[in-house]
Structures are given as C-alpha cells and as structure tokens.
Amino acid sequence: MEMTASPSVNLSQVDSILQQRKGEMGAVIPILQETQEAYGYLPREVIERIADTMGLPFSQLYGVATFYSQFYLSRRGKNIIKVCDGTACHVRGAVRTVDTVHKDLGVSPGGTTDDYNFTFEVVYCLGACALAPVAVVNGQVKARCTAERMRQTLKEMTK
C-alpha cells in the first residue's frame, strides 16, 4: 500500500491525542481513528510516532492500519463519495451508480482524482437498505441515489 511521505508533518496533534489516552486499555484503534480524524489520513511519520510512544513495533501498527478499511495511508480528496454496493443496493442498480461516478469523475473505486478534489469508494452496507440504492457524499446519506441522481449531484459539485 502506497504511503505518502510528507516533508513536514506537525506531530503536536498526535502527541496530544496520545497524551489524552495514556494508560487506556484497548486504545490502539481509537488512537488511530482520532489521529486520522485530525490529519485526514495516517502519514507514515505519525504512525511511527504512535509506535514509538506506545512502545509497539512499527510493523505491528502498520499491520493494524493496513488491515482495517477505515484507515488511509495516503492523502485523500476534498470530497469523499461513497457508493454502497451492499446486497439490497446491488439488487437495486448500485452498479450503474458506481459506473456513473467512474465515468463522470474519471476515477476508479478506491482512487482519488489528480487534483485531490474527489475520493471515490465503494462500500458494503451503510444500513439504510430500505432506501436503496444509497450513497454518502461528504458524510451526508443520500437515499434512493440512482445513477441519474448521482450524475446530478456530481454536476452540482463540479460547477
């Protein structure tokens, strides 16, 4: 998995998170989650800092960060588009919505546009199945988001 090495990463944020959770049981994943929230993704230097501070091997932390799909080790786009392809959405045409985003933004699932404006992901079930097909645009759940609705939404965002 490609990691973005940033020339100067400000470590004060992660240090503060580590300080707050010092001594807490089962803190590894919450720390990674909070850190990602603060930095937008998990830069290598930050993972190294967490490993150092917590006394864990870097490889172990790297193993955890790469296991869970929630963690990103490279920079993401300004706008995050997630299309659900869970069973109920799949059966209600999610594939067409996925294709639409692929075509209109020119980025495949899991990728980020070159201008870092959009990151596109396919996810598997957000739990709003009765309103399938479902998409999430910047944290906002869009119900009944057919390919046409998605096309409209993307048009408005790229104006």
Add this chain to the structure above:
Amino acid sequence: MPQPSAMEQLRQLKEQAITEINARGDSATKITIGMGTCGIAAGAREVMHALLHELEALNLDATVVATGCVGLCSQEPLVDIEQPGGLRVTYGKVNPQMVPTLISEHLVKGHVLTQWAVARGSTTPAPVRPQPESVRSIPTYDDIPFYGMQVRIALRNCGVINPEEIQDYIVRGGYEALGRAIFEMSPEEIINTVKQAGLRGRGGAGFPTGLKWELTRKAPGDVKYIICNADEGDPGAFMDRSILEGDPHTVVEGMLIAARAIGATEGYVYCRAEYPLAIKRLQKAIEEAHERALLGENILGSDFSFDLHIKQGAGAFVCGEETALIASIEGRRGEPRPRPPFPAVSGLWGKPTSINNVETWANVPPIISHGAEWFSSIGTEKSKGTKVFALTGKVNKPGLVEVPMGITMQEIIYDIGGGIPNDKKFKAVQTGGPLGGCLPTSMLETPVDYDSLTSAGATMGSGGMIVIDEDTCMVEFAKFFLTFATDESCGQCTPCRVGGKRMLEVLTRITDGKGTMNDLKEIDQLAKTMADTSLCALGQLTPNPTLSSLRHFKEEFLAHIVDKKCPAGVCTALLHFDIVADKCKGCSLCLISCPTGAIEGARKQVHSINQDKCIKCGSCYDVCRLDAVIKS
C-alpha cells in the same frame, strides 16, 4: 424480600422522570417524526425544521418529538399527528412543501388529509369528534399487516419514544427489570429465567443465551467482561442500527442485567463506525444512565457497579466474528482464532467474556419484567420469541419488522411486504447475509425459525431478507457474494484466503461465458474443502450462497456454461445489444453515449451497432427513450 429502600430507589427514579417530563411543558398535541438514519436520509430533518417553523409562525401549541425508526421505511419521512380527542394519524412520504397544508388542515381544522395518510389509530375509545367516512377509509394499524402482524418486543420503544430522553424510557417501564435483577433476584435466578425463556442469540448462530451466561459465570476468575456485538456487517441488515438509534437504553439495561448475573464489572459495545448516529445516541444514553446512578459505582444504591464503554469498528466485516471482535478491541488485526477456548472461558484480555448481539440484549429487560413463560409462549418449540427482520430488495414495502418465530416466508414477503413491485415475478429471497442462502418460490411456505431455515439450506443469520425478482441473475448474484466474502477475508488461513479466490475465478469464468462443466465439479470440491478446513465461520460459509444458488437454480448455471446465455439478461459478456430499425428515429443519443464509438448512423437515419467494437456496457440501452435498443 425486596428492601424498602431499594424499591424506594426505583420509585424515585420513575417519579423524577415523570416530574421532568411534566416540566418539559409538552403539549397534549404530539407530532412524531421518524429520525433514524434512513428517515434523515429521506429528508426528515428538513421536514422537522419545516414543522417547527410553521408551528412557531402560527403560534400553535404542539410538541414535536424525534423518534428512531418506526420500520415502515418505504414511506419515510413519516410524521404522526396525535391530538387529544382525535385519532392518531400516520402520514407518509412527507416533504417540507406538504407541511403548511398538514398543519393548517389537520392540526388547526381537524381535517385528516386522507390522500397522504398511511394509517390511523382505531376508533376505540371513541374520539370526541365524529370522524367522516373518508377518515374511516384509512386503514387502522391493526388492519395493515405491516403493523398488525408484528409483535414488537425488541422494537417496543422504537418509533415511540425520543431515544435521547431517558425519562421516556423510564416512564414506559425502563430499568424496572434492572431493579428486579439487583434487588429481587439472585444471579442464578436471572440466568435460569433467561434459560427457561429460551432466548437464543440473535446475531446468527442462535446459541442459547442463558447457557452462555452460565458458562461465563462459572468460569474461574474475578474479572469478567460483557460485550455487545454491534458490528452488524451483513449488507442488507439494519436491525441493530435501528435498535441503537431508536432505543439505546434497552441495550444498556440488558447488559447491566447480564453483568449482574455473571459478575462482570465492565462492558464494551463494539459498534461499526459506519453507524455514527447510533454511536452518538448510545453515548448520550450512557451519559444519562451515569447521571441517574444506573451505571458506574453503586448502581441504584446497591453494591453492584458496572461501567460501559463504546469501541468503534474500523471497517472490517470479519470483526463481527467474536474472537476477531475481541482482537480488534485489544488493538490487533481482526483475525479470528481457533476455539476452544471459547470467550466464555477466555475472552477479552484472556478473561471470561460473554458476547451477545444487540437484538439479544434488547430482549433481556422484557424477559426479566414479564417472565420466562410469557416469552416462551411466543414462537416455536425450539425458537422462542420474536425476530427482527430487515426486508429489502424487490419488495413493495421494504422496512423493519419484528414477528413471532414460525411465521412463513410467504407471509413476510407478501402480507407484510406487499409483494413484488412492477408486476415482476418473485424469484428468491436471500437470507442470512453474504454467508447465507436463498429460498426459491417452492420454499415460500418455510416457517422462519433457526432450524427450519437451516434444513432448507438457508440460514436465519442476523435477519436480513433480500427479495429478488426475475431480473436478477443467480450466477451473478453468487459471484457478488463471493466478491464480498473474499474481499473481507482476514487472510489468515489458506482455505479461505486462497479457496475463496479460486471459487471467485470459477464464477467469473462462468459469467464471462468461458465456463465449462468441470467448473461445477471444482465449485463442489472447493466448497467442501473450505467448509471443512477454514478457521472461522467466514471461510466455512463463504461457499454457501453459491451452493444454494446451484441447488435451486442449476439451469441458470447450465445456460451460462453450455448455451453461453444469461437468461436474466444481466451478465454483460453474454449479452447482445441491437438497434431495432423500425423504432430508431436517428436521434443519436446512443451514438453520443457510446464509449467506444461502436454505433454508426447519420442524424435522422437508423443507427446500428458495430458488434466488433461493442463492449456491452449498456449505455445505449440506458439512454434510448424509444426502446429501440434491445438486449438479448
């Protein structure tokens, strides 16, 4: 014998709740709006704002209450209006534009808007004002199978109370069961009650809950844990989300009761991060419970202490498996481990741990309050109680329903779910999520309970039921599940990591039109190996959807392999797109949409598709408004 001081504690709790509710100054006129994640996604927030705005503008006396999911998702946003002396009416598919009319007609003038109404309360006790014929024509809650056939135990408060106000929960009997468990029952009595009730795990495996608690209690050690598995990763399942968003206290109370019975002092709710609203409401519930000495040290003044924490998942389906979940809390990769030892003996941080599903927890307070006999009188002989199902897919009324075990598939899909939309034919219903199986038309009379479904080759799973019609290709469907399962494999053991991939390759060959009869043998062999040798249930059950599809729809597989055709018209590699000459007007919409320039034709002249260049993407089919493009 209950100590006067203990019952006094409970009485005070209830009285305090009533006082606070009265102090809220709630109007007798109540407007309820469903604000679960799906309600909000359908636009409930905007509707709520419109309601508040309109009420203020007209200076009307009414209280707007935001509740969790009612379950009639197909009609979201749902708004209920209840006035003293009038009927409770549920309005469906409400948008902000409808609000002024709703308020002025129904609230002010008392005219029910029958064209928007979905259901109403019955006329007994007789309302003060006589109701016109048109109102009586609206079906009552009991008339509508969606409501009338449900028995809501786990969902008893969802859609009724405001999940962010503990007073609402208390006033409806909340935490009374906890009081009984602490002051009137011994730990053994609590466990026996749950055992006799016959509650089985609602997460999918159906293990007897009382037995699990007993094993954990008996395991040696002073430190014990309780965990709530809220990782609900099955696509198509949102029962747990709805319970956590609509009634988080029932889970808190259930866990407290178990902690008392087992002797645990700490608990964790492991909730997937994709459920931010559920996490937020649970967080609030825990804070409120702390404020009232229902969590923390010396609960309700007793010597029982229990603390509850929330852990967020990080996007791994396999973490729904209990040992992977435990690994995740411990900060490791979510890789399951062999059992024994079972978590009841050695779980979180090596201590005895009882893990139960959200819905299981939600059933515990009513069982303690109403007794084992009451619970075991519902359901079938070996599957007691009710089950919450998430009915989705090609069905007219998708949503959430809680029904007694033993009801048939037919009743759920046709009576409650309203059948298949657009006059399409039912093909199958998929149960048990991506590791389950499907039931075709011939098995619609199957009763829904743990054992009947297993013998039919499907599974209960967590309760997701996805209805598919004639437009779904069973081969592609099986491939879809395999793609998901192989993606989510933790990678630890070879049978799952490699076996899943090989099986996916076989199915991809078949859907690409390159399958052979030998592939069917390969599927069989791979399935047997994975089922026998995978480390955990993910690997063991990955072949199930494929085996189930093959069992009931072999002719479709043969069509793909032998005839190189996809009967449902889905597998693009096997499709053939053509333009019908006498329907084509030469508008060139298809030509423009074609990504490879495979369509030829001058304006206003009949167009044609160059099959050599066609990549079968279907854009022309989608875009043509005259049905001139056909696929075969």
